[in-house]
Amino acid sequence: MTANLPPLTQDYFLEPAQIQIFQEQGFIHLPQVLSQNETDAYRRVIDEVVQARTKHDTRQLSEKSPYEQALTQCGHLWSEFPEVEAFTRSSRLAGIARDLLQADHIRLWHDQALYKQPGGRGTDPHIDMAYWPMLDRIAGTIWVALEEVTLEMGAMQFVPGSHKIDWEIDQFTIRENTPILEQIPEGFKQDRVGFNLKPGDATFHHGLTVHFTDPNQSDKIRKGMTVIYFPDGVRYNAHSHMAGHHCAAGTADGEPIRTVKNPILSSKLV
Numbered sequence: 001m002t003a004n005l006p007p008l009t010q011d012y013f014l015e016p017a018q019i020q021i022f023q024e025q026g027f028i029h030l031p032q033v034l035s036q037n038e039t040d041a042y043r044r045v046i047d048e049v050v051q052a053r054t055k056h057d058t059r060q061l062s063e064k065s066p067y068e069q070a071l072t073q074c075g076h077l078w079s080e081f082p083e084v085e086a087f088t089r090s091s092r093l094a095g096i097a098r099d100l101l102q103a104d105h106i107r108l109w110h111d112q113a114l115y116k117q118p119g120g121r122g123t124d125p126h127i128d129m130a131y132w133p134m135l136d137r138i139a140g141t142i143w144v145a146l147e148e149v150t151l152e153m154g155a156m157q158f159v160p161g162s163h164k165i166d167w168e169i170d171q172f173t174i175r176e177n178t179p180i181l182e183q184i185p186e187g188f189k190q191d192r193v194g195f196n197l198k199p200g201d202a203t204f205h206h207g208l209t210v211h212f213t214d215p216n217q218s219d220k221i222r223k224g225m226t227v228i229y230f231p232d233g234v235r236y237n238a239h240s241h242m243a244g245h246h247c248a249a250g251t252a253d254g255e256p257i258r259t260v261k262n263p264i265l266s267s268k269l270v
């Protein structure tokens with residue numbers, strides 16, 4: 001495995017106007033969060049761990065489930081592969097989450113590499129909060145492009161303002177294509193917005209923002225690495241259909257989620 005990885009500790013400065021855009025839209029494009037060198041170094045590592053995780057799966061794309069045809073999903077990498085830890089626990093990335101979610105302290109939910117094979121299906125429209133048993137609906141994801149990712153390859157697209165909808169979350173279950181675009185109330189219907197990403201660019205989206213991608217119409221693998229964060233104090237919902245999630249193991253209903261899997265990664269300077 002690759003050694004001597006660049007530490008991702010230098011802050012990425014966000015203008016107040018960017019924070020405001022995120023609060024209004026529920027997502028934001030962040031250019032050059034990682035330099036080309038940093039991106040290359042972590043892509044090599046993440047390629048290796050995705051390969052290690054998936055090497056026993058010899059199925060063709062057409063033999064996989066619809067969900068798997070959209071995404072090769074390798075999560076919780078940092079605790080298994082020490083070389084991924086510097087990415088997942090990066091204070092630069094976590095600082096972005098802290099600023100955008102306006103948190104004093106930001107905690108880790110989990111990481112996941114999300115690769116889309118050439119010809120892979122589009123990612124179905126969804127909201128992430130449906131997958132997380134959180135009573136307080138505030139959390140978000142940074143999605144970092146490990147290579148150039150264009151809309152034709154399946155770059156992320158978002159419905160502006162959809163994080164402000166009072167979603168009935170429990171109707172959306174993981175790995176089922178519950179229609180969501182059709183449920184956007186009249187006043188919230190807006191055209192999708194997506195971004196072509198250069199290597200090291202990122203998007204950050206709120207856990208209540210509707211997002212999706214087109215299929216990967218290129219002959220290259222679309223490579224994204226994500227980290228999910230939530231503010232310290234977010235409480236566990238034992239009545240959620242996602243109750244029992246191992247990232248909150250041992251947390252009682254209504255208590256703040258603060259397990260060993262959720263270290264604080266960034267704190268506001270006072």
Ligand SMILES: O=C(O)CCC(=O)C(=O)O
Pocket residue numbers: 071114116123128141143154211212213224226
């Ligand atoms: O990478 C994708 O296609 C989907 C990613 C996603 O849904 C997420 O990070 O929340």
